Amino acid sequence: MFLDELSPIFKQATNHPVSFFGGLFSGVLRLNLAEDPVKSWLDKQIGSNGYITPTTGVNNGKASGPQQISID
Numbered sequence: 001m002f003l004d005e006l007s008p009i010f011k012q013a014t015n016h017p018v019s020f021f022g023g024l025f026s027g028v029l030r031l032n033l034a035e036d037p038v039k040s041w042l043d044k045q046i047g048s049n050g051y052i053t054p055t056t057g058v059n060n061g062k063a064s065g066p067q068q069i070s071i072d
Contacts, residue, residue, distance in 0.1 A: 026038075
């Protein structure tokens with residue numbers, strides 16, 4: 001029963017070992033892919049900026065704090 005729950009993890013590890021263990025390694029070390037030196041290394045590996053960095057502060061022009069509403 002316990003092995004049935006872990007079988008998707010083992011399947012991913014055997015199908016794509018480099019990407020699986022790379023993701024596991026970056027998650028354990030809590031590496032941010034948008035910061036240097038990881039960003040510069042990734043740029044060298046893929047030859048260009050192939051990933052999109054998240055944008056902050058957009059929020060459709062709305063404030064990010066609590067807002068007051070009125071209920072009739």
